[in-house]
Amino acid sequence: DRFDYYHIQSVQGDRNANWAYYITEDKFGRIWVASYKGGLFVCNRKNMDVLYHFSEDSGIGNDVYLMQNDENGHIWASTSNGLVSIDINTMEIDRHDIYTFNMLYFKGAIWYSLYGKLYRYDISESSNMSVPFSETCSQIYSFIPAGDRIWFTSSDGVFSVDPTSKGVSSISNT
16 A cells, blocks of 8 residues: 655666556566666565666666567567567576557557558468558557557547458548
8 A cells, every 4th residue: 555666777877667557577686677767677566676687788778668568578669679589487688670659469460550550460371461540640549458459549539450351441530
């Protein structure tokens, strides 16, 4: 029934998570904190001690915006240096030449938005495709999985996409 404050910073003290964008937990119970100008911190859940720190020196950049877990033991992160995947067992980093405003991991793919457009990155094929849905959309605000579909809100209303057929249905218009 209270908030605990943790000052998360790099060993050198030059980077911190004071401006945290996103937090997730991996299957080992470690807490991952995405931050503005601080990079990505992986912390012990019990005391929030920093176990790993990724930043510009690691190749992912100092700005980490969003993260998603997949079922294959990877954290997918949207960073200032593009989309990266981190193997949670080895902490090995793979960079993908993709930039996102928003994203969602869903059944083997990263669904993401950029400048009001919808894209699907197939992880196993390392292939990227555009999924048309609107000619006038300027922004996709949020994604959420529900059942076998992905729902997203945008400047043009609420939409639902079938990940198998890639068909998009408009639910409402603004």
